[in-house]
Amino acid sequence: MAVFSEEIVGWLEEAERKADSKFREIDSIVDRNQWKVIEAFQKHQVSDFHFAGSTGYAYNDRGREVLDLVYADVFGAEAALVRPHFASGTHTIATALFGVLRPGDRLLYITGRPYDTLHKVIGKPSDGTGSLQDFGIHYDEVMLLEDGTVDWDAVKVKMKSETKVIGIQRSRGYEWRDSFSVEQIGEMVRRVKEINPNVIVFVDNCYGEFTELQEPTEVGADLVAGSLIKNPGGGIAETGGYIAGREHLVQLSAYRLTAPGIGGEVGAMLGTTRGIYQGLFLAPTLVGQAVKGSVLAAAVFERAGFQSRPKWNDHRSDLIQAISFSGSQQLIAFVQGIQRAAAVDGHVVPEPWDMPGYEHPVIMAAGTFIQGGSLELSADAPIRDPYIAYMQGGLTYSHVKFGLLTALQTMKDRELL
Incomplete structure (x- = not known):
């Protein structure tokens, strides 16, 4: 049985007491989202025969077809x-963007530079990789203001007549900023549509699903995408992603995933269907567990003297808890402590490495049942100044508690606390 210092245990117990009202608020969101998912299952009369696998072309796979309908209703x-x-969230996002953009079109991200793994998808003109810019799609971005809000003056300047898609990243990525709430995204949609009512608003919804009562498609976003090994897979889905939105845009995305004229009419599920359905059913509750864990992390690390974002009592629109450290050794000790608390690969000691798709060495705690499954307790950070670790997930609140205690104890044992 792990032994933690009385001081660290005291900090955690104090943090739990302080956050009790926030936990009740999260429970209310869980209930509403859980009921919404169940009602979508009931509406489409989901039965066990929908869970059967399919092979080959998989024409008329009714389980796959109903799964699309259920997701559409939920979102x-x-x-x-x-x-x-879909191999990852990045693959899913790339499929959506390539699906709706054509040579000569413009993509404008209005929430700053997107997450690191999208940089190579955007690419550079004539880079020879098949990136967006290699295909003649123009790209620009509007950096956020110092207070983390959209620079609307710059948006008005950079929105050209050829601007086909406006990109919004809901989550903070590797940035020290707040995630955007669904309400804020709705306001973004309203304002860009005032400038050009025909522009397509695309939202990278990763890490945000079920953290609030609505999704961006319910406040006007034309297209959203996310990963099944994050929130909506409920810790059960082994791989995959989703795209949801306006019907013709989803169809264009399907043509990109398979081929024009084929779209979503084929694609063997190969035994994954049950897990994807069951993961969606579990997702609201497990997201709630993870969000509670993030609230606790903010509260206990604030008690220990560290800066966190969001703070324990702030509004939350994603899973991610950012914690700021004074140097690389503190950051590495924290991430290694999270790994030590894992049920899977708890004996492994993560070290910074040059991970594909990232621009700086990255350290990742990922003791997960699903490789890269960030609804499970995990943490990662680029090794760069400022030294910020990004913790997310936790299929059970109890596991997050154990992870936080282990991380704090690891830092204390190394005299970094």
């Missing part, structure tokens, strides 16, 4: 494309 969208064939 308040006209249509959805839910597939194990």
Whole structure:
């Protein structure tokens, strides 16, 4: 049985007491989202025969077809494309963007530079990689103001007549800023549509699903995308992603995933269907567990003298808890402590490495049942100044508690606390 110092245990117990009202607020969101998912299952009469696998072309796979309908209802969208064939969130986002953009079109991100793994998707003109810019799609971005809000003066300048898609990243990524709430995204949609009512608003929804009562498609976003090994997979889905939104845009995305004229009509599920359904059913509750864990992390690390964002009692629109450290050794000790608390690979000691798709060495705690499954307790950080670790997930609140105690004890044992 792990032994933790009385001081650290005291900090955690104090943090739990302080956050009790926030936990009740999260429980209310869980209930509403859980009921919404169940009602979507009931509406489409989900039965055990829908869980059967399919092979080959998988024409008329009714389980796959109903899964799309259920996701569309849950996200308040006209249509959805839910597939194990998406290799990652980045792949899913890239599929959506390539699906709706054409040579000569413009993509404008209004929430700053997107997450590191999208940089190579955007690429550079004539880079020879098949990136967006290699295909003649123009890209620009508007950096956020110092207070983390959208620079609307710059947006008005940079929105050209050729601007086809406005990109919004809901989560903070590797930035010391707040995530955008669904309400804020709705306001972004309203303002860009005032400038150009025909522009497509795309939202990278990763880490945000079920943290609030609505999704971006319910406040006007035309297209959203996310990963099944994050929130909506409920810790059960083994791989995959989803795209949801306006029907013709989802169809264009499906043509990019498979081929024009084929779209979402084919694609063997190969035994993944049950896990994707069950993961969606579990997702609201497990997201709630993870959000509670993030609240606790903020409260206990604030008690220990560290800066966190969001603070324990702030509004939350994603899973991620950012914690600021004074140097690389503190950051590394924290991430290694999270790994030590894992049920899977708890004996492994993560070290910074040059991870594909990232621009700086990255350290990752990822003791997960699903490789890269960030609804499970995990933490990662680029080794760069400022030294900020990004913790997310936790299938059970109890596991997050254990992880926080272990991380704090690791730092204390190394005289870094």
